[in-house]
Amino acid sequence: MVKAKAFAAGTIVNALAALKGVAFALNLKTTVRFIPGKESDFENKALGCVAKKVFRSLKIDGKVKVESEIPRRGGLGSSSAVVNALICAAYKYLNKELEAHSILRANARISLECGMSYTGAFDDASASLLGGVVFSDNAKMKLFKRETLEGKVAVLIPDWERGNVDLRKIRERREEVERAFKLAMKGKIREAMYVNSYEYCQALNLPFEPVSIAYNLGLNAGLSGNGPSYVAFGENVKDVKSLWESFGKVILVDIVSVPAEKVKIENSLFIQT
Incomplete structure (x- = not known):
């Protein structure tokens, strides 16, 4: 039995409209255990799709057990975390080096093929595996940069659910979302999250x-992913907890700036300027 973990991801700029995203890692973990053997069983169809693609590409077989602290369908990168952890567990089993770019490209490709993401979620996957704040080009499957971030984040898991995702409506807003991305690249995170959200x-x-x-x-705050969760961080972040509790469940967790596993972060992962 081999296990690996990955983190949740919170959104600064959602990549769906302009294919450029900014995400950061939260200390909510998904752990995947890989048990080699002939008999494969999977907890759900999506996990089965992911596991079969990973197993086929690496010529292995076995069972997968998932334990997760990340709410599903919450906009917190739960799917990206599962795929990261599964690929890392499989690589560990084969004694393959955990090369970040290889893992993240595989994650994006599999997420698209299994219908778990609209863009491959390279931003969420990168934050989930690498920690810190990542600025990504999801079309190129590369990062502009990665930075550290510290402190607590408030996560609102509201009483309402995510609605339908209408890609046409979202992509009509491309110009404003690109403006949010540019603000984030300049370090104006609070303004970027406001515009994006x-x-x-x-x-x-x-x-x-x-x-x-x-x-x-005065907090950096916004909708995470396609919702329904919201995230907020900054000085006095605890002050938002009581105000948000009228909307649903609120948890306070640490922001993470270290990788989930001992990955090799190659230069090829970054766009060279």
Whole structure:
């Protein structure tokens, strides 16, 4: 039996509209155990699809057991974390070096092929595996840069669910979301999250009120992924907890800036400027 883990991912800029995203790692973990053998059994169809593709490419077989602290369908990168952890566990079993770019490209490709993501979620996958804040080009499957971030993050898991994702509506907002990405690249994270969240809340028909409440406290805050979860971080982040509790469950977790596993971070992972 071999195991590996990956982290949850929170959103600064969602890559769906412009194929460029900014995400950061949260200390909510998914652990995958790989048990080699002939008999394969999977907890659900999506996991079965992922495992079969990983197993086929690496010429192995076995069982997969998943334990996760990350809410599913919450916009917190739960799918990216499962795929990362599964690939890492398989590599460990084969004594393959954990090369970050290889793992992340495989993650994006498999996520697309198994219908778990609209863009391959290279931003979420990178944050989930590498920790810190990542600035990604999802089309090129590369990073512009990776930075460290510290502190606590408040995560709102609201009483409402995610609605339908209408790609046409989202991509109509490309220009504003690209502006949010440029703001983030300049270090204006608070403004980037506000602009990004305003556009996505409109497109996904989700409430913007949790964002404005946290923003008015001086926090970096926004919708995470395609929702329904929201994230906030910054000084006095604990102050938002009582205000957000009227919307649903609120948890406080650490931001993570170290990799989930001992990965090799190659220069090829980054766009050379």
